[in-house]
Amino acid sequence: MPKKKDVFIIEENLGDLFAPLPAPVPKATSEAERLTIERALATIVRQMEISGNRPRTISDYGIYVKHFEAATGLTFIDEITSDHVYDWLEGMDVSNQTKLTRVKCLKAFLSRCFDNGWIATRFWKKINVKVDGRIKEGATERDIRVLLSVLDLGDFVQLRDATATLLMYKTGIRINTIVLLENKHIDFSAKLLRLDGAIMKNHSELLLPFDDTLCRLLTVLIKQNEAVRRAYGVKNNYVFITKQGGIISNSPTHNNIQKRLNKYAKQYGLKNINPHALRRGFAKSLLNKGANIAQISKALGHSNLAVTTQYLHLDKEEIAENLRKYL
Incomplete structure (x- = not known):
């Protein structure tokens, strides 16, 4: 009833x-x-x-x-x-x-x-601000290796941060998706993230593969999460949780993982360790390994290829050298 x-x-x-x-x-x-x-x-x-x-x-x-x-x-x-x-x-x-x-x-x-019918014309359409085309760099393999080498994977919080960092770098998912990721989104048998539209910015489903290293880290982290939740009497299925077992805020100013990445970057002199740099690093890594821009755009969940090109940090010399291959 x-x-x-x-x-x-x-x-x-x-x-x-x-x-x-x-x-x-x-x-x-x-x-x-x-x-x-x-x-x-x-x-x-x-x-x-x-x-x-x-x-x-x-x-x-x-x-x-x-x-x-x-x-x-x-x-x-x-x-x-x-x-x-x-x-x-x-x-x-x-x-x-x-x-x-x-x-x-x-x-x-x-x-x-x-x-909504409150304004008669789009008078603002031609208003714009010119900005220098400085392209932000992405994280590199070296940045990731340095960070993971100094984190203590025997400590729950540092294990969580290391796993989140590597997951963002290896799959390109956003920090807001990270905090909403649940156990159900991880297919260990196929080594795939099965992301539904509810946790994606563009509301579209996405499949992203992950490697053996991430598989091991995620397995250990999820097991440890259960112990943390039992200790604090918390019930949820999130992959990344606080020290008290709760959900991590997706606010940039209160996100535990984002704040700690900023701390690590300053502490160890790693200028490109932050969620956006990790995502850009993922895109550039795919490009270097031979993926085309359409594939990279799909992996990033972009609907516009122009946005994807901004992630790739290509300078003029690099573009010229790449074009030489097609002469």
Whole structure:
């Protein structure tokens, strides 16, 4: 017999029935009828939550839209113009890369306002910030060997960190996927990560192979996890857990693994030991071993090959040398 409160729970996902659609912008007859930036942001945040957007993405919307609102002194959505956006950018004492990140977020917010029918034209489309094309380097095999050689694999936390580091470098999975990884996602018999859409940024399933070294590390770690959870009376099936057996935060500022990787990088002089560098290192390693960009893009879970090329850290000389092979 189901509990009474259960009858109010809708199990079927109906979120796709009410996606925002472009609509005519109504002419406000009074200030009370005009849509404020604050109200627009609240509605869009709600839409994003229902659509399953990442908490970090939703948080960025709130931070940068509120910063724009405060810096420009604007109140209503229909007041915003290109000049306001340029003034906002000009007033920032930050790098162009940071400006680009912020304006992309604001433009995404304005696009959602347009889709909801609150803005008549996409006036922000041509607004951009030029950034030098400096490509970030990825982790190297040497970086990984140095780090693993100094970690004590007899210590639970260091074993966890070593396994997570090697897993990111050997499979390219994101740190947010790492913290959501469960025992069910690891197929030891086939030596495969079977990643379902629920833990992937692009919501697509992905199969990624792993080697004997990772197989051994994961086997030992999972066994140790059970002992930790029993000691603290915690029940879950996560592969990477805290010292008390709980789930690791996926917030960059509170993620245990990410913070400890930063600590190791400073302690041992390893500049490319961080989640993004490990992912880039995975991509470059595949390229060096003969994988084509389409295969690398699929392994990284990218939907755009242009994004994949940014991970490969190819300089002009290297490109020229590679092209020589086809002459």
